[in-house]
Amino acid sequence: MFLSPTNSISIKLFNNEYTFTPFNIFISILMVVTGSINTLSVKGADMMEAVNSAGEYVTFNHPFFQANVMMVGEMLCMVAYVLYWSCGGLKHDGPEEDNPAKPNMFLFLPPALCDVTATSMMYIGLNLTTASQFQMLRGSIMIFVGLLSVVFLKKKLEWFRWAGMAVIFVGILMVGGADFMKTGEDGGLDSGAIVGDIIIVCAQLVAACQFVWEEKFIAKYNIHPLKVVGSEGIFGFTALVLIQIPLYFIIIKDFDIGYNPDHRLEDPLDAFTQMYNEPRLYGILSLTILSIAFFNFSGVSITKYMSATTRKVLDTLRTLVIWACSMLFHLIEPRWTTPTWEQFYLQLAGFVMVVTGIFLYSDLLIMPAIRKRRQKQ
Secondary structure (H helix, E strand, C coil), rough: CCCCCCCCCCCCEEEEEEECCHHHHHHHHHHHHHHHHHHHHHHHHHCCCEHHHHHHCCEECHHHHHHHHHHHHHHHHHHHHHHHHHHHHHHHCCCCCCCCCCCCCCHHHHHHHHHHHHHHHHHHHHHCCCCCHHHHHHHHEEEEHHHEEEEEEEECCCCHHHHHHHHHHHCCCHHHHHCCCCCCCCCCCCCCHHHHHHHHHHHHHHHHHHHHHHHHHHCCCCHHHHHHHHHHHHHHHHHHHHHHHHHHHHHHCCCCCCCCHHHHHHHCHHHHHHHHHHCCCHHHHHHHHHHHHHHHHHHHHHHHHHCHHHHHHHHHHHHHHHHHHHEEEEEHHHCCCCHHHHHHHHHHHHHHHHHHHHHHHCCCCCHHHHHHHHHHH
């Protein structure tokens, strides 16, 4: 089969033979494309306007509801896992099901709660800032993962990982600083974008808690990653459904997270009303579901058949795609805001710093060259 993980193709160019695996190329492209689509589709939904339950024509701003939609995509990973298991795929992966150590299913509950909390916070922040800014600020998770690993996992980080975290910190300050340069219509700072940036960075701390929990309590079990994502999706979806019930009845007149008519913290009924009045929302939310499902599937496949390092590199490439697409969409729809030239240069420098820090932390820079030089000596 052409796209089989074991199938490779060799070609000759300029008297040199090159071998590549079509499957690896396919899943790499799939991860970058679907990951980019996921962020862009969520941001696109935020900017779509529809008549709400009060008869007002407003944007679709329902972060908790949208986080619930994303959980549906993660739940689809469980469907993929069941299909994979039914086709005998686990037999080729190793004795997962023969492992006598079976985890308690509720081990997946804490990381699922971290996931829904972080996702909801990020969607609130994304509504206030740009998609590219959102994606770049997510790189700060490496700092929190490193620090929490030292505190809770008792890890001793090498000097290059500390150096990587420091470089990422400087890059995040530069990226976030771009919004402090942004002026509103009154000539002042865009406070909404600044608040959005802060919320996104804080969300990375919660997301880091999820990763540390998974490494401490779940990684010791031989569980297929699709099963982990699917289980967390089921718990996360259930939790968000339950959480939205009290949020619907909490009314704070001077505090609005979205454009809910009665100043409710979340109004899923209003979300469905807007979807009914603007059918395109069904399409873009379906795109969110499918993109997160395929993004997780391709990410798991890359880790399995290539490496976790390759996955990090491709995730960095996703930021560039989102950045470029946002600028392209601005030509079609001005509401896809683009940075000023001053902001652009600061964002670009900050992005380079964040990427450099991630590569340092991931042991892709400096140390490989040092080891290679030592081997030659």
